[in-house]
Amino acid sequence: xxxxxxxxxxxxxxxxxxxxxxxxxxxxxxxxxxxxxxxxxxxxxxxxxxxxxxxxxxxxxxxxxxxxxxxxxxxxxxxxxxxxxxxxxxxxxxxxxxxxxxxxxxxxxxxxxxxxxxxxxxxxxxxxxxxxxxxxxxxxxxxxxxxxxxxxxxxxxxxxxxxxxxxxxxxxxxxxxxxxxxxxxxxxxxxxxxxxxxxxxxxxxxxxxxxxxxxxxxxxxxxxxxxxxxxxxxxxxxxxxxxxxxxxxxxxxxxxxxxxxxxxxxxxxxxxxxxxxxxxxxxxxxxxxxxxxxxxxxxxxxxxxxxxxxxxxxxxxxxxxxxxxxxxxxxxxxxxxxxxxxxxxxxxxxxxxxxxxxxxxxxxxx
Numbered sequence: 001x002x003x004x005x006x007x008x009x010x011x012x013x014x015x016x017x018x019x020x021x022x023x024x025x026x027x028x029x030x031x032x033x034x035x036x037x038x039x040x041x042x043x044x045x046x047x048x049x050x051x052x053x054x055x056x057x058x059x060x061x062x063x064x065x066x067x068x069x070x071x072x073x074x075x076x077x078x079x080x081x082x083x084x085x086x087x088x089x090x091x092x093x094x095x096x097x098x099x100x101x102x103x104x105x106x107x108x109x110x111x112x113x114x115x116x117x118x119x120x121x122x123x124x125x126x127x128x129x130x131x132x133x134x135x136x137x138x139x140x141x142x143x144x145x146x147x148x149x150x151x152x153x154x155x156x157x158x159x160x161x162x163x164x165x166x167x168x169x170x171x172x173x174x175x176x177x178x179x180x181x182x183x184x185x186x187x188x189x190x191x192x193x194x195x196x197x198x199x200x201x202x203x204x205x206x207x208x209x210x211x212x213x214x215x216x217x218x219x220x221x222x223x224x225x226x227x228x229x230x231x232x233x234x235x236x237x238x239x240x241x242x243x244x245x246x247x248x249x250x251x252x253x254x255x256x257x258x259x260x261x262x263x264x265x266x267x268x269x270x271x272x273x274x275x276x277x278x279x280x281x282x283x284x285x286x287x288x289x290x291x292x293x294x295x296x297x298x299x300x301x302x303x304x305x306x307x308x309x310x311x312x313x314x315x316x317x318x319x320x321x322x323x324x325x326x327x328x329x330x331x332x333x334x335x336x337x338x339x340x341x342x343x344x345x346x347x348x349x350x351x352x353x354x355x356x357x358x359x360x361x362x363x364x365x366x
Contacts, residue, residue: 003193003194003195004194004195004196005029005030005031005194005195005196006023006028006029006030006196006197006198007020007023007028007029007030007031007196007197007198007199007200008030008031008032008033008182008184008194008196008198008199008200009023009030009031009032009033009200009202010032010033010173010199010200010201010202010203010210011032011033011034011201011202011203011204011206011207012032012034012036012038012039012040012153012157012167012169013039013040013042013043013044013153013202013204014040014044014149014152014153014156014351014352014355015044015202015204015344015347015351015355015358015359016032016034016200016202016203017032017039017040017153017156017157017160017355018156018355018356018358018359019200019202019344019358019359019362019363020032020156020160020165020200021156021159021160021163021165021359022356022359022360022362022363023165023198023200023359023362023363024159024160024163024164024165025159025163026363028165028198029164029165030160030163030164030165030166031165031166031167031168031194032160032165032166032167032168033168033171033172033173033184033186034167034168034169034170034171035170035171035172035173035188036169036170037169037170038169039153039154039157039167040149040150040153042204042205042314043204043205043313043314043315043316043348043351044149044153044204044352045149045150046281046311046312046313046314047149047230047271047313047349047352048146048232048258048260048268048270048271048349049146049147049148049149049260049262049352050090050144050145050146050147050245050260050349050352050353051071051074051075051085051087051144051145051146051147051352051353052067052071052144052349052350052353053067053068053071053090053110053115053141053143053144054067054068054071054110054113054114054115054350055092055106055109055110055113055115055118055139055141056106056109056110056250056255057113057327057350058109058327059109059112059113061327061328062327062328062330062361063327063328063350063354064113064114065113065357066328066350066354066357066358066361067113067350067353067354067357068113068114068115069354069357070350070353070354070355070356070357070358071143071353071354073356073357074147074152074353074355074356075087075145077152077155077356078147078152081151081155081158083147083148083151083152083154083155084147084148084151084263085145085146085147085148085152086145086146086147087142087143087144087145088144088145088146088243088244088245088261089140089141089142089143089144089145089244089245090140090141090144090145090244090245090246090247091121091126091129091130091133091135091138091139091140091141091244091245091246091247092106092138092139092141092247092248092249093126093133093135093137093138093246093247093248093249093298094135094136094137094138094249095134095135095136095248095249095297095298096136097136099136099137099249100136100137102249103120103137103138103139103249104120106139106249106250107120107139110139110141115141115143116143117141117142117143118139118140118141119139119140119142120137120138120139120140121137121138121139121140122137123135123136123137123138125138126138126140129244130241130242130243130244130246132241132242132299132301133242133246133298133299134297134298134299134300135298144245145245146245146260146261146262146263147352148263149352152352152355156355168186170188170189171186171187171188171190171192172186172187172188173185173186173187173203173210173213174186174187174191174213175213175214175215176199176213176214176215177214177215177216178214178215178216178217178338178341179216181195181196181197181340182195182196182197182198182199182338182340182341183195184196184199196340197340198340198341198342198366199340199341199342200341200342200344200362201214201341201342201343201344202344202347203344204316204347205225205227205279205314205316206225207225207316207343207344207345207347208222208223208224208225208318208345209225211343211345214338214341216338217336217338217341217343218336218337221331221335221336221343222343222345223318223326223329223345223346224318224320225316225317225318225345226275226317226318226319226320226321227275227276227277227278227279227314227315227316227317228273228274228275228276228314228315228317228348229271229273229274229275229276229280229284229312229313229314229315230270230271230272230273230274230312230313230314230315231270231271231272231274231283231284231287231291231309231312232268232269232270232271232283232309232310232311232312232313233268233269233270233283233287233288233291233307233308233309233310234266234267234268234269234307234308234310235266235267235268235306235307235308236306236307236308237306238303238306240261240265240266240267241259241267241299241301242259242261242267242299243261243265244261245258245259245260245261246258246259246298246299247259248294248297248298251273255349256294257269257270257271257272257290257291257294257295258270259295259298259299268310269291269295269307270291271312271313272287272290272291272294274287275320275321276314279314280312280314281311281312281313281314282312283309283310283311283312284309284312285309287309288307288309291307292307295307315348315349316345316346316347316348317346317348318345318346319346326346327346328344328345328346328347328351328354328358329343329344329345329346330342330344330358330361330362330365331343331344331345331365332362332365332366333365333366334365340366342362342365342366344358344362
């Protein structure tokens with residue numbers, strides 16, 4: 001590697017790749033420093049692969065704005081690059097009268113966020129769309145869908161490399177010094193010292209830890225990171241009951257144990273909410289009872305003994321249990337005073353949907 005690079009992005013997840021692509025397409029020579037040996041091995045490959053409409057987030061928040069913008073751009077980008085992004089539609093379901101009232105409030109928020117084509121359905125209308133569903137009412141979001149997240153990341157990598165950028169795999173970041181320029185120390189099998197004009201911390205669940213290794217960045221600008229695990233279960237030996245995405249009403253820490261459809265038209269269920277202390281991606285089979293109870297609220301015909309744990313992901317939270325959800329944090333020089341540095345904290349869902357829009361937002365924050 002050269003001693004000096006225009007821009008370094010830490011992390012080759014979907015957001016890091018989108019940021020690197022945006023910088024490279026502006027003419028910067030970009031290196032992505034990735035600790036693993038391939039792209040997207042963390043949060044980016046362990047999620048629901050859902051394209052969110054922008055329904056849930058506080059009006060005016062970065063999550064709301066970038067989700068809606070990112071969704072439009074993601075569908076267009078998929079068509080341009082030839083990877084799959086299917087607008088299957090989503091049903092957010094109310095199990096009782098109280099949830100039906102909350103569903104109407106959710107619709108109003110979604111419309112304020114710019115989500116289009118929403119339709120309120122009676123229970124019978126929802127069941128007509130999905131015969132295995134049980135609910136008293138539902139909201140249909142036809143612009144919600146699923147994406148092949150790995151193909152999406154490969155397309156971003158291709159654009160980055162075509163623009164002259166590269167990914168340095170097996171290259172963990174040991175630390176950085178913020179002086180008149182930014183000096184970055186990498187570890188791995190070939191440690192290096194690099195200077196750069198631009199440093200983007202897109203480290204996902206590790207972003208707060210990485211930021212604490214940046215000498216010259218005030219500690220009061222670094223939030224506490226929390227790990228919120230989400231387990232996923234699939235059906236074994238049973239035909240998939242749903243074609244659309246089926247979501248319960250959202251919970252405090254997430255969107256509830258929902259049913260999604262993968263690219264092979266198989267259903268999977270999750271994620272749940274499990275706060276953990278250490279990084280652990282093993283699916284927790286002990287959550288089976290919780291899953292069965294949650295799923296049977298909208299799929300009462302779920303047979304016994306057909307759910308199996310398949311994988312787990314971790315949400316990069318910057319608030320702990322019982323606290324109000326946090327917005328995305330895109331923290332640039334105007335906040336912390338370090339020229340060329342942007343930290344990305346709390347980039348959880350809808351980060352996959354919003355990735356292309358986040359990339360441009362980071363460029364604007366420099």
